[in-house]
Amino acid sequence: MIELDNVSYRYLGGDSQTWALHDINLQLASTQFVAFLGQNGSGKSTLSRLLNGLELPSNGSVSIDGLSTDQSDQLTQIRRSVQVVFQNPDTQQVGLTLAEDIAFGLSNIGYPQSKMMNRVKWALGLVGLQHASDYFVHELSGGEKQKLALAAVLALSPTYLVLDEATSMLDPMARREFLHMLHQIRHKQPFALLYITHHLDEVLHADRWIFLHHGKIVADGHPNDLLQNEDLFIRCGLEIPYRIRLIHQLHKQGMDIPWATSIDQLVEWL
Numbered sequence: 001m002i003e004l005d006n007v008s009y010r011y012l013g014g015d016s017q018t019w020a021l022h023d024i025n026l027q028l029a030s031t032q033f034v035a036f037l038g039q040n041g042s043g044k045s046t047l048s049r050l051l052n053g054l055e056l057p058s059n060g061s062v063s064i065d066g067l068s069t070d071q072s073d074q075l076t077q078i079r080r081s082v083q084v085v086f087q088n089p090d091t092q093q094v095g096l097t098l099a100e101d102i103a104f105g106l107s108n109i110g111y112p113q114s115k116m117m118n119r120v121k122w123a124l125g126l127v128g129l130q131h132a133s134d135y136f137v138h139e140l141s142g143g144e145k146q147k148l149a150l151a152a153v154l155a156l157s158p159t160y161l162v163l164d165e166a167t168s169m170l171d172p173m174a175r176r177e178f179l180h181m182l183h184q185i186r187h188k189q190p191f192a193l194l195y196i197t198h199h200l201d202e203v204l205h206a207d208r209w210i211f212l213h214h215g216k217i218v219a220d221g222h223p224n225d226l227l228q229n230e231d232l233f234i235r236c237g238l239e240i241p242y243r244i245r246l247i248h249q250l251h252k253q254g255m256d257i258p259w260a261t262s263i264d265q266l267v268e269w270l
């Protein structure tokens with residue numbers, strides 16, 4: 001369980017200060033798929049950096065399975081347990097080749113050398129890059145680099161995986177492929193997925209949605225319930241995809257169509 005108690009966070013710069021988060025109280029279970037939604041500047045990335053101790057709260061406390069992020073001797077364990085994949089794959093890769101890149105993180109946690117190559121191959125296999133272990137990282141496409149970033153964190157068997165707008169630099173096809181793969185992997189190897197995005201379409205299957213607005217939680221619930229609340233989306237500056245608006249209208253007409261129905265299925269259904 002991740003627990004945030006009365007967490008606020010303030011950036012200090014010169015004479016100015018920005019409160020990025022205010023009084024956040026949250027409990028996140030170790031198995032759920034939770035989406036964090038909010039417009040630019042709402043505090044999502046700040047929150048993600050608090051979850052693995054990259055930043056410490058200005059007020060309040062963050063604990064991961066009972067370990068507090070303000071205890072420096074617990075940070076190694078916390079950072080192993082909570083892994084983050086960020087937006088830009090180029091900022092996350094450290095190895096020259098794919099195998100070196102994955103081995104780097106494993107070496108840092110003291111993974112036995114004798115088992116290293118098997119683990120590297122296993123992690124690359126998860127994301128369909130098993131054939132490319134000796135390729136240079138800089139030769140990969142953006143989509144492949146993000147798959148490598150995912151493999152590198154999954155090699156460490158995290159309990160919680162935070163994806164901070166991890167698909168935002170991918171083209172639509174690479175994004176779909178990445179998401180499909182992510183959910184397939186999660187079926188085989190469960191971990192809590194904490195998914196930060198502006199794209200509702202990517203999180204329709206989530207167990208829980210948390211809306212951030214100006215650094216505060218303004219809604220927390222199941223997608224099926226929150227999708228009924230159009231005002232919430234307007235208030236938070238989030239666009240409701242056309243397909244979702246159409247389904248909403250059809251619900252109002254008494255038609256029971258799942259929110260995750262694709263355009264093709266909708267056409268067929270109609």
Ligand SMILES: Nc1ncnc2c1ncn2[C@@H]1O[C@H](COP(=O)(O)OP(=O)(O)OP(=O)(O)O)[C@@H](O)[C@H]1O
Nearest residue numbers: 011013018020038039040041042043044045046047
């Ligand atoms: N390093 C920083 N120094 C000062 N202020 C910052 C810094 N990083 C973020 N902020 C401010 O904190 C607030 C929250 O930013 P944050 O990046 O967490 O939001 P976000 O929801 O992730 O936005 P985006 O979707 O654009 O990534 C914003 O007002 C932002 O300008």
